[in-house]
Amino acid sequence: MLDHPTLDHLKALRLDGMAEAFAELQAQDAAADFSHAEWLGLLVDREVASRETKRFEARMRSARLRHVGACPEDVDYRARRGLDKALFQNLLTGRWITDKRNLIITGPCGVGKTWLGCALAQTACRDGVTVAYKRMPRLFEELELAHDDGRFPRLFRSITKAQLLILDDWGPDRLTATQRRDLMELVEERYGRGSTMITSQLPIKAWHDVIGEPTFADAILDRIVHNAYRIELEGASMRKTIAKMDDEMPQT
Structure with missing residues (x-):
């Protein structure tokens, strides 16, 4: 599957969590039934979780x-x-x-x-x-x-x-x-x-x-x-x- 242009933009913006979620949703047939708000909500949730994980890992390394x-x-x-x-x-x-x-x-x-x-x-x-x-x-x-x-x-x-x-x-x-x-x-x-x-x-x-x-x-x-x-x-x-x-x- 070719990369969607949006996926490239997300990676360029270093929105890694959103990029991963976007790729996963693309591969799911059921995602076609999601509304725009549902898509956006899933992407944002993944980005928030990804950033918090990275901050936690950084705090652990520093400790x-x-x-x-x-x-x-x-x-x-x-x-x-x-x-x-x-x-x-x-x-x-x-x-x-x-x-x-x-x-x-x-x-x-x-x-x-x-x-x-x-x-x-x-x-x-x-x-x-x-x-x-x-x-x-x-x-x-x-x-x-x-x-x-x-x-x-x-x-x-x-x-x-x-x-x-x-x-x-x-x-x-x-x-x-x-x-x-x-x-x-x-x-x-x-x-x-x-x-x-x-x-x-x-x-x-x-x-x-x-x-x-x-x-x-x-x-x-x-x-x-x-x-x-x-x-x-x-x-x-x-x-x-x-x-x-x-x-x-x-x-x-």
């Missing part, structure tokens, strides 16, 4: 999540790890990000803290929220290098401008003086302007000692903890549980 495939539909509420289903589903509405509140997820290694955080982040990307994911050890390394080569202001802006900032793997190493100052600047800049999610193997009561200097610790924790939702997980490592289930499955 650089550790678990790209983590999604809310796959959350396991049956696992014995103390996950409050009602609270988590409330977080999935994104209201906490709109209200610029924080989220703290704590628990032992392997219980799914980072995965759950990434599932919430994917939901946020679907809702049009800009997300930045950083592992805290790596973030401090980046900031230290940026101080030395003059990139700190630009890097700092790129981190703090995200509507949702994920700081993964807090602790257990005690912060240096430079790290304390950098963290203080981050939380101060974001306070009341954006949401921050922190995951950690350490309970919140241990964070004061990790920060080290009491004045900094009080100031940092006041800006992080007081308006934060908390998910406190427990139990055995999910990775070990899944591996055990795989081992117990009959071999074919």
Whole structure:
């Protein structure tokens, strides 16, 4: 089938969603019975969906999540790890990000803290929220290098401008003086302007000692903890549980 001139125009205008829908409708005999309004409505709907998908994919690429495939539909509420289903589903509405509140997820290694955080982040990307994911050890390394080569202001802006900032793997190493100052600047800049999610193997009561200097610790924790939702997980490592289930499955 030769391309219809309209199809060429749609492609030239980069209306890819409309072009795909136009080609599909051309190939359907039933489409001949559609009114002009129905044709136009189908084309516009496809273009809107196509553009939203592209924006979502761009937000996901920019976020650089550790678990790209983590999604809310796959959350396991049956696992014995103390996950409050009602609270988590409330977080999935994104209201906490709109209200610029924080989220703290704590628990032992392997219980799914980072995965759950990434599932919430994917939901946020679907809702049009800009997300930045950083592992805290790596973030401090980046900031230290940026101080030395003059990139700190630009890097700092790129981190703090995200509507949702994920700081993964807090602790257990005690912060240096430079790290304390950098963290203080981050939380101060974001306070009341954006949401921050922190995951950690350490309970919140241990964070004061990790920060080290009491004045900094009080100031940092006041800006992080007081308006934060908390998910406190427990139990055995999910990775070990899944591996055990795989081992117990009959071999074919």
